[in-house]
Amino acid sequence: xxxxxxxxxxxxxxxxxxxxxxxxxxxxxxxxxxxxxxxxxxxxxxxxxxxxxxxxxxxxxxxxxxxxxxxxxxxxxxxxxxxxxxxxxxxxxxxxxxxxxxxxxxxxxxxxxxxxxxxxxxxxxxxxxxxxxxxxxxxxxxxxxxxxxxxxxxxxxxxxxxxxxxxxxxxxxxxxxxxxxxxxxxxxxxxxxxxxxxxxxxxxxxxxxxxxxxxxxxxxxxxxxxxxxxxxxxxxxxxxxxxxxxxxxxxxxxxxxxxxxxxxxxxxxxxxxxxxxxxxxxxx
Numbered sequence: 403x404x405x406x407x408x409x410x411x412x413x414x415x416x417x418x419x420x421x422x423x424x425x426x427x428x429x430x431x432x433x434x435x436x437x438x439x440x441x442x443x444x445x446x447x448x449x450x451x452x453x454x455x456x457x458x459x460x461x462x463x464x465x466x467x468x469x470x471x472x473x474x475x476x477x478x479x480x481x482x483x484x485x486x487x488x489x490x491x492x493x494x495x496x497x498x499x500x501x502x503x504x505x506x507x508x509x510x511x512x513x514x515x516x517x518x519x520x521x522x523x524x525x526x527x528x529x530x531x532x533x534x535x536x537x538x539x540x541x542x543x544x545x546x547x548x549x550x551x552x553x554x555x556x557x558x559x560x561x562x563x564x565x566x567x568x569x570x571x572x573x574x575x576x577x578x579x580x581x582x583x584x585x586x587x588x589x590x591x592x593x594x595x596x597x598x599x600x601x602x603x604x605x606x607x608x609x610x611x612x613x614x615x616x617x618x619x620x621x622x623x624x625x626x627x628x629x630x631x632x633x634x635x636x637x638x639x640x641x642x643x644x645x646x647x648x649x650x651x652x653x654x655x656x657x658x659x660x661x662x663x664x665x666x667x668x669x670x671x672x673x674x675x676x677x678x679x680x681x682x683x684x685x686x
Contacts, residue, residue, distance in 0.1 A: 453510035463514035502535035533562035557624035
């Protein structure tokens with residue numbers, strides 16, 4: 403891809419950390435690490451926006467993402483990929499950070515080219531590249547042991563699935579992208595076209611409930627994470643996110659994500675985050 407101004411490579415969606423379901427670089431994290439977290443988030447946001455842009459062809463998305471990958475490895479210093487260059491310069495010598503950044507590119511290139519997921523394991527393979535690198539980045543940034551990776555992966559993968567369930571209608575309508583396992587949709591008599599409706603039918607409801615069964619199993623695994631982290635602040639952050647995820651799972655069982663977005667309002671968000679922090683504080 404030829405060198406072009408950054409504005410023609412990135413396709414900003416306008417989303418920022420405050421628009422995310424879960425805390426990004428919150429006050430719970432050490433102040434000295436927040437610039438690194440912000441740089442990582444800006445990079446991840448830029449490549450995610452490219453993958454999710456409905457106006458770009460798949461090959462164009464892949465070409466742009468390849469440019470970010472080359473910037474991460476030092477093959478280019480084209481300012482069009484300045485967010486990747488910034489991450490490389492700020493964090494390139496920090497453990498596995500560049501590998502985690504490149505894993506995100508693998509996932510987002512898959513988003514550009516893959517519209518269906520056959521089974522749960524297929525979806526989990528996507529999540530281990532799209533979600534788990536975020537948790538691993540935070541662990542490495544806080545000098546946590548890699549033995550905490552499995553619990554962190556479980557939490558991050560659960561968060562990714564929750565987001566897929568929240569956005570299942572929008573993903574289908576805007577990108578023709580369906581993360582619900584096709585195997586389960588066939589088993590319960592649901593079709594991709596059912597996602598175009600403004601309400602779940604019984605088949606889709608059963609598919610979502612099975613996804614939630616598996617997501618709750620991931621969250622059961624991730625409850626051990628705060629106890630595995632030497633950083634009290636990161637432990638509190640993970641406990642808050644755990645609590646929010648558990649609450650959203652319960653909401654998704656009761657509510658219809660095709661009828662309206664299932665999310666926590668700010669008071670509820672703060673309440674359940676605080677409960678998670680308290681659980682971590684007194685549980686250590």
